[in-house]
Amino acid sequence: MYRNMVEWRDQNPPPATMMIISNQVGSQFSWDLVRLQQRTLYNLFLAYSVRPVFSIVLSTSQEWRWKELLQNKRSAPLVVVQGAKLYCKSCNYGSQRLKKFRKHLSSYNHAREEGVTTVYTNVERVTADWGRNYKATPEFATAKIQVWWDMFDCPIPQGYDARQVRPSIEAAFKELGYSGPVSITAYGDHKHTPLQALSSTGVHVAHAVPGVEYKRMAGNVREWHADNPPQTAAIMMVISDNVDIISIGLVKLLQENKYNLFLAYSFRPYQMSYLLTSAEWLWESLLAGPLTKHSLLSESESSVSTAMFHCKLCRFDTISIDNFRAHLLSDEKHAQEVSIL
Ligand SMILES: [Zn+2]
Ligand SMILES: [Zn+2]
Incomplete structure (x- = not known):
């Protein structure tokens, strides 16, 4: 069957x-x-x-x-239909x-x-060998790309510049033929991240503590979906070792909308997920990708900072890095709210 x-x-x-x-x-x-x-x-x-x-x-x-x-009472009256096949x-x-x-x-x-004929066993899984990185179809080649990046699981490895993250992700997508606009949100403890470098390359910043980031990420995925109609091709990317935690929400979106999913993680999962992906990367190999020093400099020089700063613990948003720093470090009210969590 x-x-x-x-x-x-x-x-x-x-x-x-x-x-x-x-x-x-x-x-x-x-x-x-x-x-x-x-x-x-x-x-x-x-x-x-x-x-x-x-x-x-x-x-x-x-x-x-x-x-x-x-037992449906509204069913049509019985009629004789010809042409049924017998196998x-x-x-x-x-x-x-x-x-x-x-x-x-x-x-x-x-x-x-x-x-x-042997006793009925498992069905033949036709999608089991689908795990490779796919070239973009015309429909998805210019689709917009939303990246949710869990910095607790996948921090910036030693020896890498935070300004490298955006151009590396864009280069990995371009290699497969995807050139749509990329929006990145980085979830992390931003008291200890290179805020200036991230935001100067247009990476949105979302302050969280371990354990809270998935809840916030799941909420942000739902908000993103509300802004992206089902029939419009759009791309989601999750950078995390724990995508399973939000996978039920993702798999629903992928079955009901014209969305594709991309993943990056710091180690390969031990078994293939039911989430269908268009490409998967190891986080560090992605950052070590085909990027040159030159393209890094030209990218960061040309980009204008449009990054937003969010505190996901107390729903504080600002476009000012100074206000954000002040909020994280010196706001007593903020510290209290964090301790309630
Ligand atoms: Zn037979
Ligand atoms: Zn806060």
């Missing part, structure tokens, strides 16, 4: 609607189907007699209990005629085939 669905998807580009009536969607199909749905957006309807456990990450248009669906999937046998099909099912050949 799963293979037939994958084939159907290949032959029927969206907009289109799929319906699956099965109890296996949560356990058998989930990981692969969630990844398929992030790449190609179909309307998905489900019916089952037992509610699947893992369906939480799979976005559906509607789900029904099978029995309740059949035996064990023997790869097909017939249009009921009599022939019945004969096949009771034949010796069929019995032998069913006997040797």
Whole structure:
């Protein structure tokens, strides 16, 4: 059934609607189907007699209990429809005629085939080898790029200049053909980061403490989504070792909107996530990328500081680095609010 669905998807580009009536969607199909749905957006309807456990990450248009669906009072009157196809999937046998099909099912050949066919095991995961970095499609080549950077997990490594971050990220995207405008927000303890260097390259600054940054990041992802209509191509990038913490929100957005996801992390995750990505980088290799000293200087000279400074602990926003520093260091009220957290 799963293979037939994958084939159907290949032959029927969206907009289109799929319906699956099965109890296996949560356990058998989930990981692969969630990844398929992030790449190609179909309307998905489900019916089952037992509610699947893992369906939480799979976005559906509607789900029904099978029995309740059949009891629907508004259903149309019974009519006879011609042309139903009859398949035996064990023997790869097909017939249009009921009599022939019945004969096949009771034949010796069929019995032998069913006997040797192994017991149903896991579905073949068609997305398992999708983990490489993709060149941009025309639609995404100029799409805008939003980067959420967790500086607790992925700080600026020793020997790197903070002014290098923006041009390095832009260069990594350009290498794959993405040249849309890049907006970066850096979550960290900004009492101890090179604020001047970050903000001078237009990196927005979001002050947080470990543990709070994911909550704030998840909230900022939701706000970003509100500003980016579902049908407009847009790119999200998360730089963090703990993207799992916000992955349920991300996977929903990826299945319901024309968004692509990019990741960077300081070490490779031990197993492939259900989040479908267009590219993944190791943080330090990304920073060590194809950038030259020259391009670093010219970038930072030409860029005008438009960075915003946010304190995510007490929702204080300013465009002045001096006001921000003063807020972080000397504001007693701020210190109190932090201690409540
Ligand atoms: Zn058969
Ligand atoms: Zn504050």
